[in-house]
Amino acid sequence: MTSNESIEALTRRIVVVNDDGVHARGLALLEKVAAKFGGEVFVVAPDEERSGASQSISLSLPLRVRQLDERRFAVKGSPADCVMFALGHLLKDSPPTLVLSGVNHGENLADDLAYSGTSGAAMEAAQFGIPAIAFSQVRELGQMPNFDVAERHLEPVLRKLISQPFVDGLVFNVNFPANPGGEVTGVHVVPAGRRVRRPFFPVESRDGRNIPLYWVHVDYAHEVPATPGTDLASVRSGAISVTPLRRDPTDEYILGRIEEAFAS
Numbered sequence: 001m002t003s004n005e006s007i008e009a010l011t012r013r014i015v016v017v018n019d020d021g022v023h024a025r026g027l028a029l030l031e032k033v034a035a036k037f038g039g040e041v042f043v044v045a046p047d048e049e050r051s052g053a054s055q056s057i058s059l060s061l062p063l064r065v066r067q068l069d070e071r072r073f074a075v076k077g078s079p080a081d082c083v084m085f086a087l088g089h090l091l092k093d094s095p096p097t098l099v100l101s102g103v104n105h106g107e108n109l110a111d112d113l114a115y116s117g118t119s120g121a122a123m124e125a126a127q128f129g130i131p132a133i134a135f136s137q138v139r140e141l142g143q144m145p146n147f148d149v150a151e152r153h154l155e156p157v158l159r160k161l162i163s164q165p166f167v168d169g170l171v172f173n174v175n176f177p178a179n180p181g182g183e184v185t186g187v188h189v190v191p192a193g194r195r196v197r198r199p200f201f202p203v204e205s206r207d208g209r210n211i212p213l214y215w216v217h218v219d220y221a222h223e224v225p226a227t228p229g230t231d232l233a234s235v236r237s238g239a240i241s242v243t244p245l246r247r248d249p250t251d252e253y254i255l256g257r258i259e260e261a262f263a264s
Helices: 003-010 025-035 079-090 110-114 117-127 148-162 231-236 252-263
Strands: 013-017 040-046 064-069 072-076 098-105 132-137 170-176 187-189 200-206 212-218 240-246
Touching (some): 003 148, 132 148
Parallel strands (some): 098 132, 187 240
């Protein structure tokens, strides 16, 4: 199959999802780019922001769905719920060929991937055997995201990725650096890094009755320099990071060592 044939096959029916909510700017950008490929595009997204939802699904509450347009749906649920609804019900008789998640309003790098609803939605698609890509726009601390880089580079990055063969269970995680004007220093295909200092921690507050409550605070301000050759370092250098992820989290190397330990 040629690259053009691969692109045409993968973009025949696209589901677009996010974790910032169905009315988010990043979602609108991703929907617009997806539509350029000429296939059917379905938007199935949370009815409100669901950041930090990871790949969680709703088991104790029903999924309530509002149809906003012919191919636009708002789901009262997590990003993974949205994918599950799209693939398991809405399009079960004509499955999508590709799931695109994002564009997230903020970075999803390194350890963030464990919490990210954006990457969680893409992983849910991989559970169904559907190729998936997650996109995030890095933003400056305390600022609204500037989508200059995503607006300029999303389409060519997407086109390049879907021109390559997808293996089962593969997800790509893409982060656009916060570069006003849209210039980048390149596209780096790199592994996920690791944050030395955890950026998430609880901060105590009080409600109207003086009862303590705790907000999860996010602070990237005091990070040490990132390890070279990782997604963190790439984005900090002004490059777009592309990280291939697998649905299967098994550590094959350790698996063999522990197997030998129990066999002896």
